Every structure is written in structure tokens, then in C-alpha cells.
Amino acid sequence: MADIVQYKAPTSLDEAAGILRAGNVTVLAGGTDLMPQTQAGRVKFQPVLMNVRRVPELRGIAEEGGVVRIGALVTITELLESALVRERLNLLWQSCDHFASDQIRNAATVGGNLCNASPAGDTLVPLLALDATVELAAKPNGTLQRRRVPLAQFLLGPGRTCRGPAELLAAVDVPLPSAEFAGEFYKHGTRPGLDISAISIAAGAVLEGKILTRVRIAFGAVAPTPIRAPRAEAALEGRVPDEATLEAAASAALEEIHPISDVRASDWYRRELVHNMLKRVLSHAGQP
Numbered sequence: 001m002a003d004i005v006q007y008k009a010p011t012s013l014d015e016a017a018g019i020l021r022a023g024n025v026t027v028l029a030g031g032t033d034l035m036p037q038t039q040a041g042r043v044k045f046q047p048v049l050m051n052v053r054r055v056p057e058l059r060g061i062a063e064e065g066g067v068v069r070i071g072a073l074v075t076i077t078e079l080l081e082s083a084l085v086r087e088r089l090n091l092l093w094q095s096c097d098h099f100a101s102d103q104i105r106n107a108a109t110v111g112g113n114l115c116n117a118s119p120a121g122d123t124l125v126p127l128l129a130l131d132a133t134v135e136l137a138a139k140p141n142g143t144l145q146r147r148r149v150p151l152a153q154f155l156l157g158p159g160r161t162c163r164g165p166a167e168l169l170a171a172v173d174v175p176l177p178s179a180e181f182a183g184e185f186y187k188h189g190t191r192p193g194l195d196i197s198a199i200s201i202a203a204g205a206v207l208e209g210k211i212l213t214r215v216r217i218a219f220g221a222v223a224p225t226p227i228r229a230p231r232a233e234a235a236l237e238g239r240v241p242d243e244a245t246l247e248a249a250a251s252a253a254l255e256e257i258h259p260i261s262d263v264r265a266s267d268w269y270r271r272e273l274v275h276n277m278l279k280r281v282l283s284h285a286g287q288p
């Protein structure tokens with residue numbers, strides 16, 4: 001704490017990117033990760049603390065051209081209150097419904113959840129399944145520039161992303177899945193609302209007749225970042241979700257995960273959870 005020498009509260013994205021360009025800045029959004037991390041000594045404040053909560057360009061949820069743009073400052077509560085998110089990005093909505101307590105949900109932002117890059121970050125798992133892209137803004141030559149990175153490439157490891165020190169996460173873009181796409185988010189923790197996940201699963205598909213199509217599966221807390229499960233997806237795509245198919249998908253998923261043992265669960269228990277809970281979640285896949 002003692003290392004902060006300047007506090008900045010920009011009121012535009014341009015101004016925020018300019019402050020970041022000057023260097024030595026810690027970005028503050030809801031503070032629900034940053035404050036406990038700095039108090040525990042795991043993260044050190046930079047000399048400039050920049051509170052981005054007054055930047056209007058980082059707010060709002062809007063659909064345009066089949067893509068839902070969610071501003072980095074959108075809170076978990078705002079995601080839960082959005083009819084668009086509830087109806088069309090229901091996997092993301094479900095993850096917010098499993099997220100912490102009301103007090104944390106009111107402050108915690110989607111941008112903070114993404115930049116914190118926890119392997120167990122709850123919104124990351126459905127956003128991966130939904131093929132989200134993040135938008136990063138910076139002013140490298142004095143003019144505001146933006147680049148888009150698929151979420152799967154943005155996340156590099158626990159607490160690590162490809163965001164440069166002069167870049168601000170501006171928004172996350174989510175292509176609308178087809179209206180028939182349906183799925184389920186599952187989170188296992190000792191107290192599911194209040195605990196960080198021991199594992200989480202986001203799985204969805206479109207049921208065409210009895211056949212599963214457009215299958216998407218992502219896992220949290222079973223690898224250094226949340227991951228997609230392409231082999232499990234392939235084991236289901238174009239198939240009837242009978243017992244043999246679900247077992248094949250659950251077995252394929254076990255080849256894709258690399259869980260560790262920690263205070264929340266052993267690697268053995270995480271593998272058991274993935275195998276058994278994926279089958280349960282998939283037995284509802286495609287059904288609204």
C-alpha cells in the first residue's frame with residue numbers, strides 16, 4: 001500500500017490508455033481480487049493506482065450484428081440482471097448465478113475476472129465455451145488502438161494473460177449462439193456459491209432431432225488455465241447422447257485435463273468429478 005504515490009480516476013478510455021502508456025500503473029476495477037492480493041503481499045501496487053470505474057466506454061451490454069459486447073466494467077450483478085445474457089448467453093448467466101455472494105457480485109467485474117486469469121475463474125469457463133474474444137485498448141503512438149484476441153489465446157497460465165502492461169481490457173465480445181443452443185454450467189466447491197471452484201464445467205449443444213450438434217465443452221480448475229475439450233466435443237458431435245456416447249466423451253475429457261492436488265481437491269478427486277459430472281451435465285445437453 002505504502003508504494004502508491006499517485007491516484008488517478010480517468011473519465012475516458014483515451015485518458016486511461018494515456019495514463020497506462022506512461023507506465024508503472026496498477027489498474028483497479030472492483031478490487032475484489034486486487035485488494036486481498038495486495039493485503040496478503042502476493043501482489044505489489046505500482047506507484048500509480050488507476051481506478052477505471054469512471055470510464056464510460058468500459059460499461060454496458062449490447063448486441064450488434066450477432067455479437068454481444070460486454071464492457072470490462074460490467075459487474076456480475078449486471079450480467080445476472082441482463083435479459084439478453086439470461087436468454088441468449090445462458091451458460092454465462094448460470095456461472096454468475098454460482099458466483100460468490102451479493103456483496104462480491106455487486107463489485108466484481110467481468111474484466112477483473114478475465115485479467116485475474118484464475119484457472120477457476122467462473123465467467124472464463126462459459127466464455128471459452130462460447131468462443132469469446134477480448135478487446136484490448138492501448139495508445140502506443142499517441143492514438144487509441146484496439147486489438148482483438150480469442151479468449152483461448154488471451155489466457156496463458158495462472159494469473160497470466162497476453163495483455164501488455166500498457167493495454168486495458170476494454171470489452172469481451174461473444175458471438176450469439178443459435179437460439180436452440182442450450183447447456184449447463186456446473187461448479188463443484190465445498191460451498192458452491194462462496195467457494196472458488198474445485199472444478200467447473202460449461203457444456204452445451206443444439207439437439208437436432210436426437211442428434212447433438214455444435215457441441216461446446218470447457219472446464220475450469222483442471223489445468224493452468226480454463227480449457228476447451230475438443231476431443232470430448234468430437235466424441236459427441238453428430239451423435240445420439242446415449243450412455244455409450246456419454247461414457248466415450250467423459251473418457252476423452254480425462255485425456256484433456258491436467259488437474260493438480262491443492263487445498264480444494266486432490267487430482268484424483270478432480271478427475272472423478274470431471275468424469276461423473278460431465279456425464280450428468282451432458283445428459284441434459286441441448287435441452288432447454
Ligand SMILES: Cc1cc2nc3c(=O)[nH]c(=O)nc-3n(C[C@H](O)[C@H](O)[C@H](O)COP(=O)(O)OP(=O)(O)OC[C@H]3O[C@@H](n4cnc5c(N)ncnc54)[C@H](O)[C@@H]3O)c2cc1C
Nearest residue numbers: 027029030031032033034100108109112113115121122169
Ligand atoms: C469473497 C470472494 C469470493 C469470490 N468468489 C468468486 C467466485 O465465486 N468466482 C470467481 O470467479 N471469482 C471469485 N472471486 C474473485 C473475484 O471476485 C473475481 O475474480 C472478480 O471478477 C474480479 O473483478 P474485480 O473487478 O474485482 O477485479 P480487480 O480486483 O479490480 O482486478 C483484478 C485484476 O485485473 C486487473 N484489471 C481489472 N480490470 C482490468 C481492465 N479493464 N484492464 C486491465 N486490467 C484489469 C487488475 O489490475 C487486477 O490485476 C471472489 C473474491 C472474493 C474476495
